[in-house]
Amino acid sequence: MIAYLSGAMENAENEGSKWRANITNWLKDNLKHSIIDPVIETAKLVEKTESQNYRSWKTSNPNKFKDFVRKAIDNDLNSVVNKTDYLICLWNNEVLTGGGTHGEVTMAYYHNKPVYLINQLDMPNQLSGWIMSCATEIFKDFELMQKRLLEIYGEKS
Numbered sequence: 001m002i003a004y005l006s007g008a009m010e011n012a013e014n015e016g017s018k019w020r021a022n023i024t025n026w027l028k029d030n031l032k033h034s035i036i037d038p039v040i041e042t043a044k045l046v047e048k049t050e051s052q053n054y055r056s057w058k059t060s061n062p063n064k065f066k067d068f069v070r071k072a073i074d075n076d077l078n079s080v081v082n083k084t085d086y087l088i089c090l091w092n093n094e095v096l097t098g099g100g101t102h103g104e105v106t107m108a109y110y111h112n113k114p115v116y117l118i119n120q121l122d123m124p125n126q127l128s129g130w131i132m133s134c135a136t137e138i139f140k141d142f143e144l145m146q147k148r149l150l151e152i153y154g155e156k157s
Helices: 013-031 038-049 054-060 062-083 093-097 100-110 129-134 142-153
Strands: 002-007 034-036 086-091 115-119 137-139
Touching: 002 013, 002 038, 002 062, 002 100, 013 034, 013 038, 013 086, 013 142, 038 062, 054 062, 062 100, 086 100, 100 115, 100 129, 115 142, 137 142
Parallel strands: 002 034, 002 086, 086 115, 115 137
Antiparallel strands: none
């Protein structure tokens, strides 16, 4: 099984790499699942295309910025649709000013991939009806989601 780790990057501290590393270790150790981490995938794309300064292009060279980000979008959505079995999504305040997570959750839903969403908004009613409806299950924290993933994907005795 392969999980895609969706969540804020553009406006998140260290592109949201900390929670992704933690859940990656947990998935490998407890379920023997593989992951696709868009933080790592984007870093590979940056290296491959020599685009280390792509964030500055948003204002200095918008067309060049769009070309790079479109490559990242294509990679991410291809992974969601064609390479993963389910999506884990951290939904928090940082995701509200981005767009990728919204698209990934929607595409996963559209392609019948389970979406396990951790909703960390201060006010749970801030979760949009669209995203709420795309989610297979919604959790208030990682621990509850992990318990559920063990029930679903853990070894059956």
